[in-house]
Amino acid sequence: xxxxxxxxxxxxxxxxxxxxxxxxxxxxxxxxxxxxxxxxxxxxxxxxxxxxxxxxxxxxxxxxxxxxxxxxxxxxxxxxxxxxxxxxxxxxxxxxxxxxxxxxxxxxxxxxx
Amino acid sequence: xxxxxxxxxxxxxxxxxxxxxxxxxxxxxxxxxxxxxxxxxxxxxxxxxxxxxxxxxxxxxxxxxxxxxxxxxxxxxxxxxxxxxxxxxxxxxxxxxxxxxxxxxxxxxxxxxxxxxx
Numbered sequence: 402x403x404x405x406x407x408x409x410x411x412x413x414x415x416x417x418x419x420x421x422x423x424x425x426x427x428x429x430x431x432x433x434x435x436x437x438x439x440x441x442x443x444x445x446x447x448x449x450x451x452x453x454x455x456x457x458x459x460x461x462x463x464x465x466x467x468x469x470x471x472x473x474x475x476x477x478x479x480x481x482x483x484x485x486x487x488x489x490x491x492x493x494x495x496x497x498x499x500x501x502x503x504x505x506x507x508x509x510x511x512x513x514x
Numbered sequence: 515x516x517x518x519x520x521x522x523x524x525x526x527x528x529x530x531x532x533x534x535x536x537x538x539x540x541x542x543x544x545x546x547x548x549x550x551x552x553x554x555x556x557x558x559x560x561x562x563x564x565x566x567x568x569x570x571x572x573x574x575x576x577x578x579x580x581x582x583x584x585x586x587x588x589x590x591x592x593x594x595x596x597x598x599x600x601x602x603x604x605x606x607x608x609x610x611x612x613x614x615x616x617x618x619x620x621x622x623x624x625x626x627x628x629x630x631x632x
Contacts, residue, residue, distance in 0.1 A: 441618055443559075450608050450622035451559065462613070462620065494559060498618055502574040503561040 403427050403497050407506035415514045420482040422509045424495035429475045432499065439499035442471055442480045445492045445508075454493075455480065487513060516541040518609050518623035526603075526630050532596040536609030536623060543567050543585065547612035548592045549619045550583060552605040555627075560605075564617055565592055599630045 404427040414420040430439045438458035443451035453462045455471035458478055468483045482489055490513055495506040522534035536548070550562040563573035565583045573581050577596065585592040596603060606625040613620035 450610075450625050451619075452622075453613065453618070453620045456613060456616075456618050456620070496559075496561075498616075501561075501572045502576065503617075505559040505561070507558050 402502055403430065403500060403504050405495055405497055405504050405506040407493075407495060407509045409509060410507070411510040411512065413512045413514045414482075414485045416487065417484050418514075420485050420489070420511055422480045422493050422495075422511070424473075424478045424480070424506050426476045426478075426497055426499075430497045430499035431475050438474050438478070439497055440471075440473070440478050441496045441498065442469075443494045443496065444489075445494065446490075451494060482511075485511075485513070516611060516621050518611060518621060520607060520609050520623045520626040522626060522628070524627060524629060526599055526628060527632050528600055528630055529598055532594070532599050532603060532607075532628055532630070534594045534607055534609075534626065534628070536592050536594075538590045538592075538611070543587050543590045543592065545615070547615075547617040548583075548585065549610045549612070549617070550594045551608045551610060551619060551622075553608070553625070554602075554605045562594065562596075562607075564612070601630050604628065604630045 406425045408423045440458040442455040445451040459471045470481050492508045517539045519537045526532045544567045549564040565571045580597045582595045608625045609623045610619035611621040
């Protein structure tokens with residue numbers, strides 16, 4: 402199984418500041434034949450299902466604010482929130498869908514300073 | 515806008531079978547991948563498996579001997595069966611639809627809590 406490791410486990414950022422969450426996979430999730438990274442990011446608020454933010458490592462899902470961006474390739478990925486808003490307080494998960502079983506990171510809790 | 519709704523018993527006894535159904539509305543079950551994912555209380559997410567509308571499946575090997583996912587296109591539903599449950603199977607169970615033609619879980623139901631207890 403591919404192990405997904407996120408850092409940090411928790412993050413406190415001031416409103417309007419940048420938030421950065423990292424995700425590392427135990428093996429590459431880059432599929433060489435199509436040059437796509439099989440990596441997604443989700444946001445989960447208390448009592449709600451996860452919401453897909455980013456897939457193919459950097460493609461923003463429809464309706465997701467452009468302050469959310471994804472980057473990285475191979476084994477190292479980053480989710481960046483350019484200017485933190487109060488509604489961004491949540492848990493964030495990365496997930497690989499390169500090979501089954503699909504696996505998630507342990508989650509990063511984002512809070513306001 | 516597609517909507518997914520999980521349904522089934524909220525309490526299952528140890529050693530029995532957990533059975534859940536996901537009803538899809540606002541769109542056809544055809545031409546998509548459909549997944550089950552679970553989340554134990556206060557913990558992270560675990561992928562259970564997916565089914566294509568044609569019936570082909572992939573399961574998590576950690577559950578493979580106990581899990582079956584099936585689809586009923588006539589009812590626009592797909593289902594999860596997990597046998598021989600234990601307390602470790604207590605979780606919120608989510609169903610989800612793939613994004614476009616991919617297996618990426620993009621549209622999720624609200625989830626249903628299933629507790630395994632005698």
